[in-house]
Structure formats: C-alpha cells, structure tokens
Amino acid sequence: MSDSSQNKPDLDDNTNVLVNASAVKRENNVLKDGSEPISLWVMLGSALIVLVAGGALFNSNLFNYDELTAASYTRQAQPSDGSGGVVPIPAHKAYDKVGAKLAKASCLACHGSNGEGAGAVPPLAGSEWVNGPSMRTAMIILNGLDGPIEVAGKSYSGNMPSQGSGLGAKELAGILNFVRGNFGNEASFITMEMAQTAIDSSKERNGGQMTVSELNSNYNVDIEGAEFDPNTLVDPISLEPVEADEISPH
Ligand code: HEC
Numbered sequence: 442m443s444d445s446s447q448n449k450p451d452l453d454d455n456t457n458v459l460v461n462a463s464a465v466k467r468e469n470n471v472l473k474d475g476s477e478p479i480s481l482w483v484m485l486g487s488a489l490i491v492l493v494a495g496g497a498l499f500n501s502n503l504f505n506y507d508e509l510t511a512a513s514y515t516r517q518a519q520p521s522d523g524s525g526g527v528v529p530i531p532a533h534k535a536y537d538k539v540g541a542k543l544a545k546a547s548c549l550a551c552h553g554s555n556g557e558g559a560g561a562v563p564p565l566a567g568s569e570w571v572n573g574p575s576m577r578t579a580m581i582i583l584n585g586l587d588g589p590i591e592v593a594g595k596s597y598s599g600n601m602p603s604q605g606s607g608l609g610a611k612e613l614a615g616i617l618n619f620v621r622g623n624f625g626n627e628a629s630f631i632t633m634e635m636a637q638t639a640i641d642s643s644k645e646r647n648g649g650q651m652t653v654s655e656l657n658s659n660y661n662v663d664i665e666g667a668e669f670d671p672n673t674l675v676d677p678i679s680l681e682p683v684e685a686d687e688i689s690p691h
Contacts, residue, residue, distance in 0.1 A: 451507060455539075474599065475618075499646070505540065518634075527676055527678060529675060529676060529677070530675065531671065531675075531679070532630070532669070532670075532671050532673045532682070533622065533671035534620070535621070535677045536631075536680060537612055537618055537619055537623075537632075537690055538677065539615030539680065540613075540614075540615030540617070540619025540620070541623075543612055543615055544619045547614070548602055548604070548620070553565075556620065556623065557624075558592075560597075561597060561599040562597075562599060562601075563593070563595070563599075564593060566625055567593050567625060568593055568628065569592070569593070570592060571621055572621065572627070573628075573687055574660070574661050574663050575621070575628070575631055575639075576639060576661070576662050576663065576664050577657075577660050577661060578617060578620070578621070578641035579631075579636070579643070579664060580639070580656060581651055581656070582604050582613065582617070583603065583604070583605035583608065583640065583643040583652055584603050584605060584643060584646070584649065585600075585605075585650040586650055586651050586652070586653075587600055587601075587651070592663075600650070601650075602650075609640075610633040610637040610640060611633055611679075613629050613636040613640060614632060614635070616635035617631040618630060630669060630671040631666075632666050632667070633680055635666035636668050638641065638665060638666060639664050674676050678685065
C-alpha cells in the first residue's frame with residue numbers, strides 16, 4: 442500500500458500561499474460598491490470606435506456611395522403620382538405585351554407559334570374570324586367553338602375548348618389586341634372597357650361552346666366602346682391611362 446498522506450495537501454506548503462495570494466488579488470479588484478473596474482483594453486477600444494465613427498460622420502467618404510452608381514445616374518424622389526415610378530408606355534405596346542404572354546401560354550400551342558394554324562386547327566393569321574367583327578372573336582375565346590367553320594377559304598370541323606376561365610377585361614383585351622395586331626393582322630384596337638362588354642354579353646348566354654350559326658346570328662358586330670387612341674400612354678401593369686400631368690418630368 443502506497444503512502445496516501447503524500448498526496449494530501451500540506452497546509453504549510455508554498456502552493457497554498459500562492460493560491461491565497463491570487464484570491465486576495467481578485468478580491469481587491471472588486472470595488473466597494475461591488476462593480477469591477479473596466480478593463481483598460483475595453484476603454485481604449487471604445488475610444489477608438491468613437492474616433493472612427495466621428496471621423497466617418499463628419500469628414501470622410503466612408504458613407505459616400507457615389508462610386509457605386511453610374512456616372513449618369515441622378516437620385517430622384519419617387520414620383521407622387523402613385524405610379525410607383527412606373528414609366529407609362531403607349532397602349533398598343535402595353536396591351537400587346539400582356540396579350541403575347543397569355544396567347545403564347547394558351548393559344549399558340551394549338552394555332553402555331555406564328556398563328557399559321559396546324560392540321561385541324563385553323564390559322565389566326567389572315568383569318569376573317571380574327572380580323573372581322575370583334576364580338577365574334579371575343580365570344581370564340583370566351584366560350585370555345587364547335588365546328589364546322591370556314592377560315593380563309595378552307596373548311597375545318599374541329600373543336601376548340603373555352604379559353605375564358607380566369608380571363609378578366611385586361612387579359613381578354615390583351616389577347617384580342619395581340620392576335621388582331623400580329624401575324625400580319627391589322628384589326629382595330631380593343632380597350633379593356635370593350636373587353637368587359639364582351640365578357641358581360643358572354644355571361645348572358647347559357648354557356649356551352651359557340652357555333653358558327655350562333656356567332657353569325659347574335660354576335661356579328663364590333664364590340665361597342667368609346668373611341669381610344671392606341672398611342673395613349675398607359676401604366677404597363679394596370680393598362681390604365683396615365684394623365685399627362687401625372688407623369689413626372691424625367
Ligand atoms: C386546344 C387547342 C386550341 C387552343 C388552346 C385554342 N384554340 Fe382556337 N381553335 C382551335 C380549333 C380546333 C379551332 C377550330 C374549331 C372548329 O373547327 O370549329 C379554333 C378556332 C379558333 C378561331 C376561329 C377560327 C380561326 O382560326 O380564326 C379563333 C379566332 C381562335 N380559335 C382563337 C383562339 C385564341 C385567341 C386562343 C387562345 C386564347 C385559342 N384559339 C386557343 C383550337 C384551339
């Protein structure tokens with residue numbers, strides 16, 4: 442058996458004197474009110490931060506972002522016209538953009554990417570149903586079509602499902618202007634107001650696909666609506682006309 446007394450601390454040992462000394466030192470660092478003095482490094486660090494921040498605020502380029510913008514850029518306040526800074530564009534361009542997106546998604550897969558038609562699907566390009574009375578075109582889009590139909594001198598007897606679901610005045614006007622103003626077509630402009638008139642007429646039906654005889658007996662007209670200059674400046678998102686005095690000078 443080893444002598445365990447050798448492992449026990451000797452109270453007279455030097456180590457104990459050292460331990461006690463450091464405990465006393467710690468105690469001295471606690472001030473009378475119980476707080477400890479701030480380290481010199483914390484004080485120096487804080488002083489440095491104050492110095493740098495003061496310099497940056499009052500006479501340096503630390504917060505100057507000029508170098509991050511192009512030379513031609515001038516900072517401008519948001520226009521107070523509620524447009525959120527949107528730049529108005531001519532109506533025919535704005536409607537065309539809205540219509541192009543929708544038509545590519547829901548018409549051109551069948552009618553061909555240039556409206557040229559394909560097999561049992563008649564063309565939109567040069568079609569009298571696209572360029573003719575606009576109410577017929579609108580009713581075909583909103584309700585679909587059950588053949589037979591003659592288009593540009595050729596007979597078709599297919600079936601087009603209704604494309605009306607989810608179409609508001611803005612979307613319908615966009616599609617109508619897109620198909621009536623592209624692929625070589627040059628038909629008259631359709632406003633959102635006119636598109637809404639067509640939607641309302643369509644709702645008065647009992648639903649179901651259109652036939653050529655119903656189109657020709659009930660809808661062989663242009664959609665009524667106020668005259669509108671397709672060059673009128675409109676908001677490209679809402680398609681609402683923007684008054685000239687609402688446009689902020691740029
Ligand atoms: C699923 C395929 C399909 C889709 C999608 C479709 N069509 Fe059609 N469309 C047809 C077919 C087929 C006919 C011919 C129906 C018939 O023979 O009675 C037709 C006929 C037409 C006609 C009359 C004839 C002509 O070619 O001018 C117009 C106008 C028309 N579609 C426009 C549109 C527009 C605009 C859209 C998109 C909103 C659209 N179609 C989406 C298949 C489609």
